[in-house]
Amino acid sequence: MVLRDKNSERSHSNLTRNTILIASVMMQLAWFCVGAQNYPEMITVEGGSFTMGDEGGDKDEKPVHKVTVGTFRMAKTETTVSQWREFCIATRRRMPEAPWFGQHDDHPIVNVSWDDAVAYCTWLSEKKNQRYRLPTEAEWEFAADGGKKGRGYLYSGGKTADSVAWFGGKSHGTMPVAQMLPNESGLYDMTGNVWEWCSDWYDAAYYEKRVSDSPKGPSTGKFYTLRGGAWDIGARNSRNTYRNPLSPSSRNHNKGFRVVCEQSK
């Protein structure tokens, strides 16, 4: 009888230990999964040449000129609220003010300035031991055009903005990323949802220089460029070639970003 009780206690103890062990492994696995989701998923955009600008566009989109960019990796989606929160927790930053229309973890982060976006890239670079940064205008436009797989669409992945984007008041705020169709490279929401900060200083006359090899924009300026339009922006200003200059410290409800990562050598 006594022996049976001892066995029972031992069995119970083993069961408890195993339960704790399994729970610990499950928690670590969950943490790993959540952590993995909190970093941008990157897609390789194979380098190539394309025609930058639009002869039918605004003056700063001309002249149309041939540009070549190298291979890089680009985030499949705009940086999300949940990805931004990970950065804020790690760096003890305050989350930006939520927009008036509300947002969920899978929405693109908004109310982030160019400076904020660059700080995120710096943090992610250290975290992943790879160089993350904002895309150049040339990289952004090449990727939005679908890269080497591009079919020459005016919008990223489609002939009309309606087929591929949250734009022009189609929604009453930002929407979860990757709900619309991807473009030819597998990138989502390059057109619409939120404007995306690029690394280039804005110069309306920059295309006149016809820099053809991986242009990075002028060396200085007053504004940085955003691309792609947003959920409350009309179709014309959401074209792949449209350039939107804004002060680096500006933040609002329709501007966010996505990162690129230089190809590992």
Ligand SMILES: [Ca+2]
């Ligand atoms: Ca976008």
